[in-house]
Amino acid sequence: MSKQTLERILQSQGFGTRKWCSQLIADGEVSINDEIIDDTRLSLETNGLEFNVYGETWQYREHLYIALNKPADYECSRKPSHHPGVLSLLPEQFALRDVQPVGRLDHDTTGLLLMSDDGAFIHAQSSPKRHIPKVYVATTHEAVTPQLVALLLKGVKLHDEPAPLAAVVCNQLDGHQLEIVLEQGKYHQVKRMLAAAGNHCTALRRTRIGNLSLDDLNLAEGEWCYLDETQRALLAAP
Numbered sequence: 001m002s003k004q005t006l007e008r009i010l011q012s013q014g015f016g017t018r019k020w021c022s023q024l025i026a027d028g029e030v031s032i033n034d035e036i037i038d039d040t041r042l043s044l045e046t047n048g049l050e051f052n053v054y055g056e057t058w059q060y061r062e063h064l065y066i067a068l069n070k071p072a073d074y075e076c077s078r079k080p081s082h083h084p085g086v087l088s089l090l091p092e093q094f095a096l097r098d099v100q101p102v103g104r105l106d107h108d109t110t111g112l113l114l115m116s117d118d119g120a121f122i123h124a125q126s127s128p129k130r131h132i133p134k135v136y137v138a139t140t141h142e143a144v145t146p147q148l149v150a151l152l153l154k155g156v157k158l159h160d161e162p163a164p165l166a167a168v169v170c171n172q173l174d175g176h177q178l179e180i181v182l183e184q185g186k187y188h189q190v191k192r193m194l195a196a197a198g199n200h201c202t203a204l205r206r207t208r209i210g211n212l213s214l215d216d217l218n219l220a221e222g223e224w225c226y227l228d229e230t231q232r233a234l235l236a237a238p
């Protein structure tokens, strides 16, 4: 249980500076249970709080845990240069909460991308020590062969990597598609592994992280959802 003033609550949820939030309240733009609240210092229990700003209802969330079905042509970097950033697919106030992608997908890679403003969560999800499997479906230019699958499972040497990198699982899906499971997240890893194995990746989609599958989230490309505790627990599972 934790009580905070309404202006602080709005500020914590990304609606702007304290002064700006105070003005929003004074302007009658904030309501709770259909009642306009114009007392900026009103102290409220944050747990389970629902509030409405500019006619849209929000739930108080201490932290944000988000899954996005990333479309192609969006960048994960904080300062996108050639394409819009993935943050532009989320409500505007999330950027003010410092929500960031957990790891990166290339601009042309699609699929499951986690985003959060919880540093401990981001760190834990990104830690190589946790060996969290990430599942990708890669489309290849050259036909998939048993030799390619064997090579990716054995490991390929990448430039700047001291030891060969291997897929933990690699299944041929059809003539030009592979399911590849990796436990590391090196730069362009799937594409570089395929290139090192003599093929070329023409499309890449991340379909699962840990035991959380994109299919189970029912998100169209560009859509996102909050992840609850049960879904977050799946992320850690091997």
Ligand code: URA
Pocket: 104, 105, 106, 109, 187, 188, 189, 190, 191, 192, 204
């Ligand atoms: N491997 C890649 O090559 N690109 C990605 O976006 C993710 C994994």
